Amino acid sequence: MHVLVCGGTGCQASASAQIIENFQRILAEKGLQDEVQVVRTGCFGFCEKGPIVKIMPDNTFYTQVKPEDVEKIINEHIIKGRKVTDLLYMDPENREHVSDSKHMGFYRKQLRIALRNCGFINPENIDECISRGGYEALGKCLTEMTPQQVVDEITKSGLRGRGGAGFPTGVKWGLCAKNKCDEMYVICNADEGDPGAFMDRSIMEGDPHSIVEAMAICGYAIGATHGLVYIRAEYPLAIHRLQIAIAQAREYGLLGNDILGTGFNFDIELRYGAGAFVCGEETALIHSMEGKRGEPTLKPPFPAVSGYMAKPSNVNNVETFANVPIIITKGADWFASIGSEKSKGTKVFALAGQINNVGLIEVPMGTTLRDIIYEIGGGIKGGRKFKAVQTGGPSGGCLTEKHLDTAIDYESLAAAGSMMGSGGMVVMDDTSCMVAIAKFYLEFTCEESCGKCSPCRIGNKRMLEILTKITRGDGTMEDLQELRNLAAVIKDTALCGLGQTSPNPVLSTLDNFWDEYVEHVVDKKCRAGVCKKLMSYEIDKEKCIGCGKCAKNCPGDAITKTDYIAPGHKLPSMVIDPAKCIKCGACIAGCKFGAISVK
């Protein structure tokens, strides 16, 4: 029997480590430590309901488990074989308990290819991976296929780069393979940097062997014997598990010299990044690995010609690699049958924001935003109104109601003014101010710009300053025009992908939420009530009974008594001095009479 406990970021923050400890301790106390194995797995995806505990082999999915629930699970489920009903997921529609994840709305429309092993195996045990088909694809490549056939198979599958740009993976391999050289490199880009994105991290934590296997396959296909994983140092668990996976693969003869007795040599090293967003750009990544400043250089030359240490190098993202082994075992046709016309397979998204089911999901390309938000995501939190969904992180844009039925793939998202990006997806309701959202993403880009080219270094700073001005109520219509011009010029002139896409959050909100910008500028209003400078707090003198609680709560001494006593009241009503008001909301929170409102 196995107890799988989620060790992903969210669950860890909700004490999953303590849960594991409790399981181990109590099982040992009961002498069950040899019968039941407790495994800290990678992310299950359903972060909203974490921490997740799954009992195998009967596939029972416990949600929101607390450390003190462990004893009950052991006593009831493990010892007596009875499910702990109140820890099971409850279907929000029919209020019934569901014990198998595949019957949950969150999982029903998902198709897990890249995440196929996440949450199912102990990622620190190569045998578990092999028992689920791990390294079968590598064996097949080395014994049954020529390198060219491997390249052709990947090309035929239609797999495209999951890092964001969507370049056909097979074509990339083919270009690199043409530049035969004694020293070539397979590089795995594990520098996941979008705010809130944790797709790659989850794969590396939950199924590190799929990356090791895919890199070896790529090495065979392009003729490289060195593999490098560029991973950010703030992913210690992913690093730890990759290290274990690499060591185990070496031990099993799946890395190193003469792999599977075929004469093919390949090994992998890890390189640590300091967590710069721009180092996800492949040339910047390569410079960082070489010990240089992490900043992009112009392409050409492409890494396929001159990459790491000026040698031909192939750079793929973690999720891209995770798809490779299964394409080899199941065939390109199988993979190509999934997805839309130009975008094949699935895509992993980190679903976040004002949505009921926050978590990590994987859906076939071509799934609509509506399905993702309302079926998998379970709709908007608190039944509020959907306003926008941001895809593609700082390089993407905000899509609206009218895009909900867009079947998402690389082309359709780009056509709608956003982009696939690496897979961030933030859902917003009517409490989000779109100017503030644009500003948030631009703050991120300004922070993460390397500073090499002037449009990104200075232009984004100036855009941010204009947006800040608008959110403070000091914007003009000329500012909006300047924003558009700057955005267009930055897109047109910036050096790398980061700079060229950095205006997207601004442009897409200007396009889709123009009225909201104009409101900020002309009416000096923020309809979402986010931009504090545009808000005013007012006391209804008729409703105010003059108790003075608001004045006591006010940290800025902005509230004083008036001379006016409303009919039916004994004390004079209070008034707020807008010049002193810091818009903290303490007065509203304390008023029992509903006399204070925000305008």
Add this chain to the structure above:
Amino acid sequence: MINVTIDNKQIQVPEGTTILKAARMAGIHIPTLCYFELAGMKFENKPGGCRVCVVEVVKDFNGRPRRNLAPACATDCVEGMEVLTHSARVINARRTVVELILSDHPTDCLTCAKSGNCELQSLAQYLGIREIPFKGEQSHYRQDMSPSIVRDMDKCVMCRRCENMCNNIQTVGALSAINRGFSAVVAPAFEQDLVDSPCVMCGQCVQVCPVGALSEVDDTRNVMAAINNPKKTVIVNTAPATRVALGEEFGMPAGTIVTGQMAAALRRLGFDYVFDTDFTADLTIMEEGTELLGRIKKYMAGDKSVRLPILTSCCPGWVNFFEHNFPDMLDVPSTAKSPMQMFGAVAKNYWADKMGIKREDLVVVSIMPCLAKKYESKRKEFYKDGNPDIDYVLTTRELARLIKQFNLNLKDMPSEDYDDPLGESTGAAVIFGATGGVIEAATRTAYEVFTGKQCPKIDFTELRGMEGIRDAWVDFDGTPIHIGIAHGLSNARKLLERVREGKEQFHAIEVMACPGGCVGGAGQPYHHGNSEIIKKRTEAIYREDAGKPIRKSHENPSIIKLYKEYLGEPCGHLSHELLHTHYFDKSEHVEISE
């Protein structure tokens, strides 16, 4: 050859030609800022960072228009490409980019050291920018001043020329980009002061900086104060390379020789005596040549502990460089001081005594093509009782500014002679200003001293040229002497590493820190990447040499007299005291300031 169309002009260019170069071939001007090339000197800076040279590719390799604008400096032409360099889209983008750069620039042109020479200023002018539409935060950094260089990074435009120069051409490694985004700037590691960094003060960063972010320390006020002080006797000496470059500042073509006019102008500025560093260049040859021959003779006599090759030590940037980078070889370079420091020593001892002037009442000013000389004059070993041998160093550019301030035009100056005795010099001395010149001058003398015969030739053309590393065998009447030459510190490093590893053996090596030698020095008029200017100055140096009646240092009558009257013999006791120095290990000299 491939066919491209630029602004509707069809041209053929070799494969690998950038759009920028193709446009230049077609006579089309594309403005640039970060791009910089020193043709023929293996220096090309094209980080593609400023985005000023962007152009519209209306037809790319795939027959379709390119999505975004392309940096012309770093985009290669492809067959059938069609490019617009001045479309409305391009002009708007280019203008916006320059407005952005200006929005983070102090625009204090009125008082900026680079005003009139500033490439950003010219660019703003070219684009007709009359106001800066973006008002926002501006970058502020601590000002940093070393004895040679002022860094005012508020003005930095991140062209990275200095960084490229410092790391790739000079391999000094003092400057690199630090911080990110809006805070990104070029600085020594940890933003330490230049003096605490491995900077060797060669100043080539200043020579290539397009704006006023890097400039020389200005000593003109100090010099004027000395001249205005009636108690002081102020004398001046002029380095070989200044006389072939100063004219450029007055509109004369590169390579114009203005030796006599410079001497005349200096007198009108109020210097009491106008002398020539060439005089002590001849003296350097006597000392360094004697030292070289001494080592060779010892070596040939079987003493294998002798350190060969001898390395020249005239160039203060180079001296700094080996002190930082080759501390294990401090006993290899010649101990002879540079001509400038020899001048200071001779002037403040021999000449001051002779004239009856007290040391503290004598102010010695040097006119140099160099920024490292400012630093060199402040080295402690060149002070006596708190008084330096050389009081102030002015660059060629500073001298030009002073001359202009005095409402003088070099063109109108009569040609005047230097004063005696520290003004007499030979052709051997003037070629110190070009790469290979010091060693050629040394060869002219060493041959005759070594063999006791008259040298059959004077021009050792095998030692001249612009190649970064050169070597030649010179036949000393049956004894072959192997000579190496390097200019640019990366070349010096390569050559010295070869020597250290024992891969190659030389008797003598000349090193100059600046590309082209002193003619390409950091204190010379800005060449803005036109390497033809450096070549013209070099040619002028050799013309000046050819026109001199005496062309060998040991035949300089004033030098002969100096030894007879005062010094005794080359490398003798007094020489050692006055004309030789020693070196320090600076390899650990990296301090992090608080």
